[in-house]
Amino acid sequence: MKIERYKEIESTHKYIKENYKKYDENIAIIADKQTGGIGTKGRNWYTGTNKNIAISILYKPKCKVNKLEGLTIKIAEKIKKVIYCEYKIDLQIKEPNDLILNNKKICGILTEINTIGNEINYLIISMGFNVNETEFPKEVENIATSLKKEYSIDFDKETLIEKIIKELENII
Numbered sequence: 001m002k003i004e005r006y007k008e009i010e011s012t013h014k015y016i017k018e019n020y021k022k023y024d025e026n027i028a029i030i031a032d033k034q035t036g037g038i039g040t041k042g043r044n045w046y047t048g049t050n051k052n053i054a055i056s057i058l059y060k061p062k063c064k065v066n067k068l069e070g071l072t073i074k075i076a077e078k079i080k081k082v083i084y085c086e087y088k089i090d091l092q093i094k095e096p097n098d099l100i101l102n103n104k105k106i107c108g109i110l111t112e113i114n115t116i117g118n119e120i121n122y123l124i125i126s127m128g129f130n131v132n133e134t135e136f137p138k139e140v141e142n143i144a145t146s147l148k149k150e151y152s153i154d155f156d157k158e159t160l161i162e163k164i165i166k167e168l169e170n171i172i
Helices: 012-022 071-087 147-151 157-171
Strands: 002-009 027-034 053-059 092-094 098-101 104-116 119-129
Touching: 002 012, 012 027, 012 053, 012 104, 012 119, 053 157, 071 092, 071 098, 071 104, 071 119, 071 157, 119 157
Parallel strands: 002 027
Antiparallel strands: 027 053, 053 119, 092 098, 098 104, 104 119
């Protein structure tokens, strides 16, 4: 899969949505920092600076839209599997699109499917995963956490990105 990295971007999801036509192949857009990350129901997603995973992946699957039913839960299960296999940390899935650690949100998933009739035009899978962040804005500090905040060690963000992309490719 092709990968493009940005030091700073408004939103990886918004970028793909606005530029999907220029990509003929699957691509992952990764940002060190998002200034307007998108969360559930149009809320902002706090990214921090080069401490967390902010990624959106564009797929152009050749299948009917009904083949992607339950996709967000399948994505959450793959992310949970990666974290458990790497670190023996057992995240909880809060349907439909969150991963929880110690009763706090650690990861949010946003999936968007654009269709033409019953055919898929494109699929965007976006994820914000709090890896090494230790300070959160006041409005989320009591409901958000990160791996580092819970375990007081630095985690290898790049390895996690690589393994998550690989797992997601297995379900698309």
